[in-house]
Amino acid sequence: MICEREIHAKTAAESEGNIGMATKVGVIGSGSVGKTLAAGFAKHGYDVMMGSREAGKLADWKGKKGSFAESAAFADVVVFAVKGASAEAAAALCGDGNLRGKTVIDTTNPIAEAPPEKGVLKFFTTFDESLMERLQKHFPAARFVKAFNSVGSASMVNPEFKAGAPTMFICGNDGGAKAQVREILTKFGWETEDMGGAEAARAIEPLCMLWCIPGFLRNDWTHAFKLLKKT
Numbered sequence: 392m393i394c395e396r397e398i399h400a401k402t403a404a405e406s407e408g409n410i411g412m413a414t415k416v417g418v419i420g421s422g423s424v425g426k427t428l429a430a431g432f433a434k435h436g437y438d439v440m441m442g443s444r445e446a447g448k449l450a451d452w453k454g455k456k457g458s459f460a461e462s463a464a465f466a467d468v469v470v471f472a473v474k475g476a477s478a479e480a481a482a483a484l485c486g487d488g489n490l491r492g493k494t495v496i497d498t499t500n501p502i503a504e505a506p507p508e509k510g511v512l513k514f515f516t517t518f519d520e521s522l523m524e525r526l527q528k529h530f531p532a533a534r535f536v537k538a539f540n541s542v543g544s545a546s547m548v549n550p551e552f553k554a555g556a557p558t559m560f561i562c563g564n565d566g567g568a569k570a571q572v573r574e575i576l577t578k579f580g581w582e583t584e585d586m587g588g589a590e591a592a593r594a595i596e597p598l599c600m601l602w603c604i605p606g607f608l609r610n611d612w613t614h615a616f617k618l619l620k621k622t
């Protein structure tokens with residue numbers, strides 16, 4: 392269990408710009424997102440531990456590995472990359488105390504257990520409550536930031552596009568956590584657009600639906616979003 396003083400010490404160190412020096416990243420998830428981001432953080436010099444409920448799923452990962460709880464306890468920054476329908480259960484397995492005070496990068500999408508309709512995914516959430524809001528409500532001491540949910544895993548780390556850096560839309564209630572995620576995204580080759588508080592996840596999560604349509608209809612999974620501005 393991490394005490395409040397340690398949390399504040401970490402937060403202060405992070406706000407002084409020490410992020411990335413030896414920041415410990417706990418990746419919760421053994422799927423393509425977890426594996427891609429774990430490799431991306433390792434490439435950028437972070438100290439990474441991957442977490443899974445089944446050790447065998449992390450056989451290819453040569454670095455530190457453990458359970459969800461061990462990975463979350465290890466982390467200064469948690470990357471939450473689990474199946475959307477199991478997100479609350481997975482966060483509970485991480486342990487409330489292990490998430491307390493930490494930035495949690497929430498990559499999840501609330502994809503329902505139903506096939507897409509003409510390429511359009513079905514979600515189990517509504518326009519009035521996103522998955523990240525549910526997670527934030529159940530784990531109020533964690534500092535959730537939505538990110539990486541609206542692009543395929545193959546383009547998450549330093550993607551190369553002719554038009555330059557793509558845009559990652561983020562949101563969350565904690566400004567310090569969002570600043571941390573912005574710094575990470577810059578290292579990972581992204582422009583960041585902060586859309587505000589956790590409620591903005593109601594709009595950011597469905598970007599996944601839009602992103603997947605060309606994939607389901609035309610097997611085109613190689614794009615990313617970019618926000619164009621006049622000024």
Ligand SMILES: NC(=O)c1ccc[n+]([C@@H]2O[C@H](COP(=O)([O-])OP(=O)(O)OC[C@H]3O[C@@H](n4cnc5c(N)ncnc54)[C@H](OP(=O)(O)O)[C@@H]3O)[C@@H](O)[C@H]2O)c1
Nearest residue numbers: 420421422423424443444472473474475477499500543544
């Ligand atoms: N795939 C992409 O390109 C992509 C892109 C953007 C966002 N996303 C989102 O990112 C998240 C991860 O996607 P993914 O494709 O990497 O993998 P995924 O297949 O959606 O999720 C795999 C992870 O979910 C965990 N999980 C499954 N059922 C669980 C349960 N009942 N309780 C606890 N944990 C459970 C698994 O844990 P174990 O390791 O213990 O099996 C595994 O770590 C999803 O929410 C997805 O919508 C995916």
